[in-house]
Amino acid sequence: MTVRAGDLSSTFVPQDAGVAIDWEATVAGAGKQSANPITRLTSFFTTHEIEPASTIDEQVFAPQLDRIRTELSPAAVEAGVNLNGGTINVDPQPKNGQQVDATKLKDAVTSDWLKPGGVEVDAQVTEPTLGDKVVKSVQDGDAAKALSAPITVHGRDGVDGVIPVDRMAEVVSFVPDGDKFRTDVNADAARSILNEALGATETKKQNATISYAGGTKSITPSQDGVTIDWDKTLEGFSGRVLSSDQRTLDAVYTDEPATFTTDMAEKATFDEVVGEFSTGGFAEASGENIRRVAEIVNGAIVAPGDTFSLNGYTGPRGTAQGFVESGIILNGHADKAVGGGISQFATTLYNAAYFAGMEDVAHTPHSYYISRYPAGREATVYEGAIDLQFKNTSQYPVRIVTNFDGSNISVALMGVKAVNVESQNGGRWNYTAPQPMTLSGDTCTPSTGAQGFTTSDTRIIRDLSGNELSRETTTTVYDPSPIVTCK
Known part of the structure; x- marks a missing residue:
């Protein structure tokens, strides 16, 4: 037998679901012989239809009914938004769900299970919290701004670190947060991308070293260091990512002079x-x-x-x-x-x-x-x-x-x-x-x-x-x- 609710349907086998005809109750429901002689006479030539009575084995029927209700009551699909290859991708797409009332479903199944057309039951449509309207606000807002242009960080010696539009997905994500999407900006991921080029502008500090191999004093010269202060460089970075301008900035460097110089080593x-x-x-x-x-x-x-x-x-x-x-x-x-x-x-x-x-x-x-x-x-x-x-x-x-x-x-x-x-x-x-x-x-x-x-x-x-x-x-x-x- 088929049970339909909205655009969805489920099936069950009455014999396996503990549903059967109660023949004694059905015959009893046919009523008694009428005393009217005309009715008695016509009963030899006509028939009348009565509803069959049902018997339910609740222990077997209850889990089947729960299964049918679950299949007919899918939750709404909440939308997801991400950046993929420089484009805004909606995955999954939002989709309405529906809810079937358990009591009404039981009444409909037990009364209509023998109908040739199957059982029809009403369903209440449930809309996703993160639906088309919320998705559009992200598409037209933060997502569009994040993809508006590359972010460029100017380093020393004419070297630039760039986060291209097609890699913005590594930096920006949209996280469901109640009835909206929260935009997260991963500064560590941004630093990693920028450092692919800007790392060449840094120099590790090296103090002078002294060895006495063979009894002779040998000095390895010192080297001053320079590093990018990423905390200062990326200060307010989220605001830059989620704006249509301010897409370029300068790297902030910290000089690290050697604390034990070649001259100190010699002396x-x-x-x-x-x-x-x-x-x-x-x-x-x-x-x-x-x-x-x-x-x-x-x-x-x-x-x-x-x-x-x-x-x-x-x-x-x-x-x-x-x-x-x-x-x-x-x-x-x-x-x-x-x-x-x-x-x-x-x-x-x-x-x-x-x-x-x-x-x-x-x-x-x-x-x-x-x-x-x-x-x-x-x-x-x-x-x-x-x-x-x-x-x-x-x-x-x-x-x-x-x-x-x-x-x-x-x-x-x-x-x-x-x-x-x-x-x-x-x-x-x-x-x-x-x-x-x-x-x-x-x-x-x-x-x-x-x-x-x-x-x-x-x-x-x-x-x-x-x-x-x-x-x-x-x-x-x-x-x-x-x-x-x-x-």
């Missing part, structure tokens, strides 16, 4: 130990990683005012760079990972910078205390997450010199010594007890645990005449090392 001396520190007691695999990172960092120069980043300087520390799997601390217990042990180098470098009077920009102590390090004066690192950074606040450049002998790692900052540094430990307090932990797997290492505690360290910096320049106290809280049982 620089690295004859004095500004700060140094040594640690030992590491495992063989950790030692391999410490040796490798020491090779990479050895010879690095930190110019006055510059900040040294261990993660930034070494870059990735994976097997491709010569690092191996070794011990790390993971969630408070011992584990293994490629590059493990580099935290010992970080601690050694941190202390060398500490005694050189460098400014502590970023350092993170271990989660629990490791006895081979000075309490409250150590650092861990993790690629991409935890870094060690210090700033050279002196007026002289320093050169990081590393020495690895298989048992110890030493780091010295060489340059011109201008300060003396003293470290005062504040003792230990607020002890906390270790908790048991059961682990499994090949990397599990049993441990008897250790107490946690709080400690402090005070750094006192004095000039070479003994005058105090600064005094700073840092407090560190160590978690208890868990008692690990392996199963």
Whole structure:
């Protein structure tokens, strides 16, 4: 049987839908024999039609009725607008939906299901919120303005960055927002397109470098940098995109002079130990990683005012760079990972910078205390997450010199010594007890645990005449090392 509503139709098989003729009720509905003799006589020669009575199995009928209603009540199709190849594209096209009342549908199906022409039911038309009128406002408004002309950014040396009309779709999008479209302008995408040409007008700042290969001082010249200040360049950019004029602008540049110039390098001396520190007691695999990172960092120069980043300087520390799997601390217990042990180098470098009077920009102590390090004066690192950074606040450049002998790692900052540094430990307090932990797997290492505690360290910096320049106290809280049982 067919059920129609508006331009849509659905079908069902009465037998499968729990709909059937109630024969007893139908016969009963035929009425009784008339007492009128004429009516009785004519009944031998004529017939009259009666409506059949229906029986409904609600348990079977209900899901079929829901299906029919769903098929006859499609939601309105909301329009979509986008820019495609420099043209305005409407996809999907808006389309009316309709709604069929559930009660009226049931009444119609149960009463008319045997009609040869099928079942007819009324439907209420539902219009899309984002219909033709809203689409036209976008087409005639923001979309038309966005495609009115290319956007050109004038750079240095006669180089222009251009967002052509046929690439405007990468920058401008129209997002449904209630009863309208919201126009979004992606400044990052615009920057990427513009930088395809304007990137050539930028120069990366390069400080002078010094090497002592073969005992001879060799200088790689410095180079001043220049970069585009994209925040300033693209200030008010959305307004430009959605206007019919103001389609050209000038790139704003920032000059970045080298902080360690060729002239400074030629005059620089690295004859004095500004700060140094040594640690030992590491495992063989950790030692391999410490040796490798020491090779990479050895010879690095930190110019006055510059900040040294261990993660930034070494870059990735994976097997491709010569690092191996070794011990790390993971969630408070011992584990293994490629590059493990580099935290010992970080601690050694941190202390060398500490005694050189460098400014502590970023350092993170271990989660629990490791006895081979000075309490409250150590650092861990993790690629991409935890870094060690210090700033050279002196007026002289320093050169990081590393020495690895298989048992110890030493780091010295060489340059011109201008300060003396003293470290005062504040003792230990607020002890906390270790908790048991059961682990499994090949990397599990049993441990008897250790107490946690709080400690402090005070750094006192004095000039070479003994005058105090600064005094700073840092407090560190160590978690208890868990008692690990392996199963």
